[in-house]
Amino acid sequence: MDDAEVKFRASKYIQGMEERLQKIGDLGNFNKLVELARQYTEDAEYYLEKGDLVTSLVDVVYAEGLLDSINFLTAKEESQVSKKVFVGGTFDLIHPGHIEFLKEASRYGRVFVSVARDENSEKAKGRRPINDENIRLEVVKGIRYVHDAFLGDSKDFLKSVEKIKPDIVFLGPDQKVNEEDLKRALKERGLDVEVIRMKERINKWNHSSSSQIIREIISRYCDNQGNQKETNKEGKS
Incomplete structure (x- = not known):
């Protein structure tokens, strides 16, 4: 640091x-x-x-x-020194983009991560995650910028936010969430939360998304039909 x-x-x-x-x-x-x-x-x-x-x-x-x-x-006053920051996402195939996102979130306080369930991630992305939800949760817990992580609610995303009662919801630049709609929905549940969006993805590395990593693996190790390529004359992979 x-x-x-x-x-x-x-x-x-x-x-x-x-x-x-x-x-x-x-x-x-x-x-x-x-x-x-x-x-x-x-x-x-x-x-x-x-x-x-x-x-x-x-x-x-x-x-x-x-x-x-x-x-x-x-027990007369509640600690406000370190604000609670809520982050939600799939976090499959952890890469530098994830780390930069969580690092940026940690600038605002203690980061609590809701890791998406497998079924919800599949609905959002159109494919099942490479790593299942429990593996993804354990990896996220090990990241230095994360205060705590848990599996999100499979039915209602807002219940995960209610569980933490954060001061801030921190969104990634590509997350398809309307900030004003989110604030309004949370206010209806009694939560007055600030919503902050990371302005842009940090692209200083070649692999800054899970999709890029998957495409690179396919390009290197599979032919056009998806069959494994030989990487040398001995057929070692």
Whole structure:
């Protein structure tokens, strides 16, 4: 992770902390701890401006710990430091495009991924995924930018969103979802969610989609009738 990304994350972290502090009312005996958390947050912003990223992150994490301790003891206010970001998709044949998408989503908070069921993916793409839903789920769980992943609802996509109650729904550039319709449907279910779409697919690699990978495999290893090609005189593949 380069300094620019660390700075971006620290800035979002501090912003979330400031928003959280603004929402806290009178907590009686815990007010001194709240004030201490506020001071650490201000220090974090100061060190961020000075370019001391390590000290900035240490300060804001300490501030978060103070408020989380109060929250645990009083149950009076909900953590808003790290926003929940919902992502949905098939995630078949993981490639750099998937990683960039999840990396971009993680800039906004903790990423929760709803992995599409096999039957739903087949309906959407016109073919069954290469890897079944349980394999795809385990692979997604192992990606560093993912906070948690689960299998989506097979009947109702919005139930997966309801399960997480995210602050943000993050869409890929190619996902066929109308942002305004989605926001309206979620609002009808009591969820006021921000919808953000990644502007464009990052195409700095040859294989930035599962379909490209499949076509490349067919081109290399199958003839026009779909039969396996010989790759050398011994017939080894």
